[in-house]
Amino acid sequence: MSIDERDIYEEHVLPHYEDPYHRGHCEVATHAHEGDNPLCGDVVRVEIELDDEGRVRQAWFEGDGCTVSQSSASMLMERIEGMTVEELKQFSAEDMLALFQASLTPNRQKCCLLSWRVLQAAMHSPIDGEDEDAEVDSFGGPSLSEES
Amino acid sequence: MTVTEAFALDAGRFRSDFPVLTTRSRSGAPLAYLDNAASTQHPAAVIDAIADCYRGYYANVHRGIHTLSEESTERYERARKTVARFLNTEHARELIFTAGTTAAINTVARAWGSANVGEGDHILLTMAEHHANIVPWFQLATQVGAHVHFVPLTDDGRLDLESVARMLDALRPKMFAFTAVSNVLGTVNPVAALVEMARERGSATLVDAAQAAPHGPVDVREWGADFVVFSGHKVCGPTGIGVLYGREAVLDAMPPFLGGGAMIHRVTTRGFEPAPLPEKFEAGTPPITEAIGLEAAVEYLGHVGLEAIGRYERQLVERAEAGLREIPGLEILGPAPEHKAGIVSFAIEGIHAHDIAQWLDTRGIAVRAGHHCAMPLHQSLGITASTRASFYFYNTPDEVDAMVDAVGEARDRFRKRGRKRQ
Numbered sequence: 001m002s003i004d005e006r007d008i009y010e011e012h013v014l015p016h017y018e019d020p021y022h023r024g025h026c027e028v029a030t031h032a033h034e035g036d037n038p039l040c041g042d043v044v045r046v047e048i049e050l051d052d053e054g055r056v057r058q059a060w061f062e063g064d065g066c067t068v069s070q071s072s073a074s075m076l077m078e079r080i081e082g083m084t085v086e087e088l089k090q091f092s093a094e095d096m097l098a099l100f101q102a103s104l105t106p107n108r109q110k111c112c113l114l115s116w117r118v119l120q121a122a123m124h125s126p127i128d129g130e131d132e133d134a135e136v137d138s139f140g141g142p143s144l145s146e147e148s
Numbered sequence: 149m150t151v152t153e154a155f156a157l158d159a160g161r162f163r164s165d166f167p168v169l170t171t172r173s174r175s176g177a178p179l180a181y182l183d184n185a186a187s188t189q190h191p192a193a194v195i196d197a198i199a200d201c202y203r204g205y206y207a208n209v210h211r212g213i214h215t216l217s218e219e220s221t222e223r224y225e226r227a228r229k230t231v232a233r234f235l236n237t238e239h240a241r242e243l244i245f246t247a248g249t250t251a252a253i254n255t256v257a258r259a260w261g262s263a264n265v266g267e268g269d270h271i272l273l274t275m276a277e278h279h280a281n282i283v284p285w286f287q288l289a290t291q292v293g294a295h296v297h298f299v300p301l302t303d304d305g306r307l308d309l310e311s312v313a314r315m316l317d318a319l320r321p322k323m324f325a326f327t328a329v330s331n332v333l334g335t336v337n338p339v340a341a342l343v344e345m346a347r348e349r350g351s352a353t354l355v356d357a358a359q360a361a362p363h364g365p366v367d368v369r370e371w372g373a374d375f376v377v378f379s380g381h382k383v384c385g386p387t388g389i390g391v392l393y394g395r396e397a398v399l400d401a402m403p404p405f406l407g408g409g410a411m412i413h414r415v416t417t418r419g420f421e422p423a424p425l426p427e428k429f430e431a432g433t434p435p436i437t438e439a440i441g442l443e444a445a446v447e448y449l450g451h452v453g454l455e456a457i458g459r460y461e462r463q464l465v466e467r468a469e470a471g472l473r474e475i476p477g478l479e480i481l482g483p484a485p486e487h488k489a490g491i492v493s494f495a496i497e498g499i500h501a502h503d504i505a506q507w508l509d510t511r512g513i514a515v516r517a518g519h520h521c522a523m524p525l526h527q528s529l530g531i532t533a534s535t536r537a538s539f540y541f542y543n544t545p546d547e548v549d550a551m552v553d554a555v556g557e558a559r560d561r562f563r564k565r566g567r568k569r570q
């Protein structure tokens with residue numbers, strides 16, 4: 001990590017980690033999804049309210065895990081409010097990594113992309129049809145932890 | 149640290165044998181490689197032995213009548229004898245080369261297991277096992293309708309011999325498979341005593357020595373187990389090779405596992421007769437250069453001295469734990485240093501293991517973070533992940549101190565301190 005990177009952590013990543021945007025539940029959520037990464041134990045749940053025109057009125061998350069998985073979820077919630085479903089679909093993994101700012105090794109990119117994957121799935125998971133147990137997806141995490 | 153200790157060996161004498169240890173990390177800091185429980189590094193003697201084989205005399209073994217094949221065969225079989233001596237086996241033919249610990253345990257679970265474990269039978273493991281010594285037994289259990297059980301650990305991460313005895317008495321398992329050294333807690337188990345207890349109750353034994361073989365002498369005759377397994381890449385040897393030791397009578401009675409070339413005596417249109425030991429369990433072209441590399445590795449370790457390696461690593465563990473204990477909120481997993489081999493795992497309240505490991509990486513310090521392929525153990529400890537520093541004889545006290553300092557920094561950095569989003 002270079003000096004610049006350390007500043008990004010201090011000024012951008014860690015503030016989102018400690019003082020997250022919309023961590024909690026969305027009482028009027030229309031869509032929700034939860035995903036985890038069993039390899040490192042990161043969990044993120046995303047709850048969003050879409051208005052009649054298919055625009056994100058509110059986005060909330062809950063979760064537990066490393067600074068990267070949790071701060072990136074906060075950044076994502078802050079970023080997507082006001083976006084249309086179409087815009088959300090266009091919001092790519094590269095966009096997510098750019099939003100995070102600090103550069104990440106491939107293994108830690110997976111931590112950063114957890115909330116993004118959960119969000120993509122949430123758009124297809126309207127609350128009515130939600131079956132709690134079936135809603136948890138497991139995504140690949142850092143293979144760091146998997147060899148020894 | 150102010151105490152001056154007399155160290156059991158001088159790491160500086162060996163470091164220059166390891167080309168990678170002279171490299172720098174991406175951050176520019178000197179590399180402090182403290183992930184030896186995952187895989188160790190290679191001295192030039194091992195790298196050269198492999199290169200010499202490829203450059204000078206490589207050919208397939210046991211097949212050709214030509215000179216190269218004869219030389220390769222001779223060197224491959226010499227490697228078997230050397231590694232057999234490393235384990236003090238009675239016969240070299242009790243030493244089967246496999247692809248690694250995982251392959252060796254699967255061989256036993258499939259071949260020995262399907263011949264000896266049936267419906268309603270029990271298999272006993274400990275809570276500290278690596279997934280490699282859990283999953284193959286679950287696979288066997290599912291196939292034949294047997295049951296897998298785990299001996300719980302004491303609060304300080306050790307095996308309580310009375311619990312083991314109770315479970316052996318109650319279950320009378322067909323197999324008691326356990327690790328000699330925990331890859332997470334570092335706990336050294338009393339292998340000979342455990343084997344004895346199992347044998348008295350008619351249970352076969354498999355000892356996972358993947359974390360024991362690197363850190364001290366292994367004497368399979370003193371242990372007395374039916375099977376002992378370990379991996380080359382954790383004893384300064386190459387990947388793709390490991391060892392399955394089995395007592396001759398046990399291996400003779402066990403059906404072959406993989407079928408193919410080299411493991412047969414004769415094949416006809418009606419069937420086959422298996423070859424005698426050790427070929428019976430070495431189907432296909434074996435890991436030839438890998439075996440030769442492993443031979444060079446165990447010879448190198450013999451020259452360093454396995455007793456001294458064990459004592460030195462304990463000194464490094466003591467030093468690391470004394471430093472880590474000063475860090476608020478940090479909990480060291482497992483027993484006191486005198487019961488450990490070269491491994492210190494810890495967790496810091498409120499800080500994820502991956503954040504700690506990444507911070508250490510910025511300082512050029514390689515440690516591992518996660519569940520280390522021991523999810524049941526972490527579940528029993530009530531945590532999802534831990535950070536593990538694992539030492540080898542080429543690590544220095546200075547590297548240990550740098551690791552402790554960097555963990556302290558990581559704790560300060562990731563500690564919540566009222567930062568606000570802008």
Ligand SMILES: Cc1ncc(COP(=O)(O)O)c(C=O)c1O
Nearest residue numbers: 148248249250278280331358379
């Ligand atoms: C105790 C233990 N058993 C088994 C293994 C598996 O070894 P391998 O991956 O070399 O097959 C390891 C290390 O990875 C280990 O530490």
